[in-house]
Structures are given as structure tokens and as C-alpha cells.
Amino acid sequence: MTKIVEHKEDEVFDIELEESILKKNEDFAKKNSELFKTHNIKTIDIMGSIGSGKTSLIEAMVKRLKEKYQIAVLNGDLTTTIDSDRVAKHGVDVIQINTGKECHLDANLISKALEDMELDQLDLIIIENVGNLICPGEFRLGAEQRLVVISVTEGPYMVLKHPFIFMEANVVVINKLDLAEAMNVEFEKLKADVMRINPKAEVIGTSCRNDKGIIYVIGALNLS
């Protein structure tokens, strides 16, 4: 609702608005979320830092889940189809969303991608967001669950440096545990940092390269 609160004689007046500049995105997110519910599709927005293993995690999940679910993967990246080609090898539908210069996916881009998809034939959509621990947190896509991936090779302070995105997540994956010792980074310490920020989040350690921990991620997402 908008209303004019003041209208001076000198013809300068105020318009009271209370209009959110994020509203456009929130509206699209709501629309997407309703669409997912109508078609009974489970959806996961996978966010995380560059090179943390988002694509590797998706590959490992898809390998285990493709018999049980009809899966589509939406891959967000600034450019190239490198990630979507990796996922497509596993025989699931993949749509590449190139953002150009934008640092995150937004709900409008997802809604455009959904227009070309046979939603009736799907039961799980995995969305890979653009690698970034800052902006994607702000733009909800309408996915039912949000997962954040970081890895031990990014050092011991990744969580405390980016508290906001961890507030948004319901599952947090700490990847590359096979390299933890070499990196002198402790999984338990990173996990404790997440819990201090967001006690609701489930924190899982993985080594996607070795297919370790994936079943626990699947369990945390209620997909098993």
C-alpha cells in the first residue's frame, strides 16, 4: 500500500512507500517455490566458495540418487559449460544458467529456466549457485533447502569471516577432509564455528573426491 503523507503548497511532497528493493526477487522466489510444491519437486540451492567442491558434491549426490529420483540440475556460473558438462556425464538433465557478470543466481533466472523444463517428470532439482560466499545468501531462489559448501583448503577462518551465508543454510558441508591434516585445519573447529552462528544447521564432513560422507549429506537433506 502506498499513500501520500504530505503535499505542500510549494509543490514538493513526500511519498511514503516502504517498498523493498529485494521484493522483485522475493516475489519470483515465492512463485518458484509454489511451482515446486505444485509439482511435488524437492529442491536444493547449493551455495559455496569458488573451488570448494560444489560440482563434485553434486556429481557424487547424483550418482547415488539418480535411480531413486528423476533429477534435473541447474548450473549457475558467470560463463562456460564446464560444470554442467561434468554433471551431464551422469545422465541427468542439466541446464546451464550463465549470469554474465552477476555474482549470484536470482529467482528470476531460475523462473526462466523452469519455463523450459518438464516439471511433471521431475522429483528433484539441484541448483548450483555461483561460487561466492557473500551475495547468493541475499537472493533466495525459492528452493526448499539451502546448503553451503566450504573446504579445508580455504583455511580455518572461512565460517567466521562469512557469518551471513551460514545463517541462511540448513545444511553445511565441509569438503576435502582428506586434505585436512596437510592443511592443518580441523573439521571440529569449523563445525563449532558454524554451530555458534547457526545452531540449527547440520554440519557434515565430506571428501567428495573419494565419495566419503555423501550418504550423510543425503540423509541431512532427507533424500535417503
Add this chain to the structure above:
Amino acid sequence: MLAAYMHELSMASNIIDIAIHEAKKRNATSVIEVNLVVGKYSMLGLEQLCYCYDLLVKDTLLKNSKLNMEHEDGKIHCDKCKYKGPIPLKEELEYHIIFPTLVCPKCGNPAEIISGRDCYIKSLRVKK
């Protein structure tokens, strides 16, 4: 240059679109002030936002307008003990860092953010 301010650029562009739309609806000829409320826990960089705003208002109804920004504090709500109040901050002395937490300060259960994530235009001052 603009590519460095991607997120703020699209937000500045949204602000300007909304202001132009509202101003035209009331037959205003120019927008003098935009009063913005920015949540402390939104991801917007305010300096970058101002920079992008100044670039984009050229040749629009908002030319020479002022972008005023007001901060909104973050609040949480605990479903369990019904606590409602500011987002608690914790300090990690070892790294000189202060970070927000969703742990309820009263009962220790997980709480939800209820304000401080949004960014909205509170009002516009326009000229007829």
C-alpha cells in the same frame, strides 16, 4: 569498473526504477530525495551503492537527487522462549572478530531473524 560492483549496481537500478515509477504515477517532474532503510544484515555495500546510484541517475528524473540511508538493526525471535530482541553478537578475541549468532541469548535454542535482512525505500521527496 562497473563489474566490480555487480550486486550493488542491480540494487541501485532497482531503487531508481521504483522511484521513477512512483514519481510518474503522481505526475512529479523530479525526485529530490530517496530515503532508504538498509538492514544491518543485508549484504549491501553502502559506498558502492551510492557510487552506482550516482552513475545511474544521470539523465533520469532523479538527476541531482540525494540518496539518504538509515540503518535498521537486526532482530531475532525465539520460538521456544518467545524472546524478541537484537541479534546477539559474539566476540572471538583470537581473531579480533565480532560475529552475529542465531543462538537465543535467553534460552540457548536456535532463533530466527525477523528484521535487518531487507533494504527498502521508506519514502521519496518529489517535485511537481
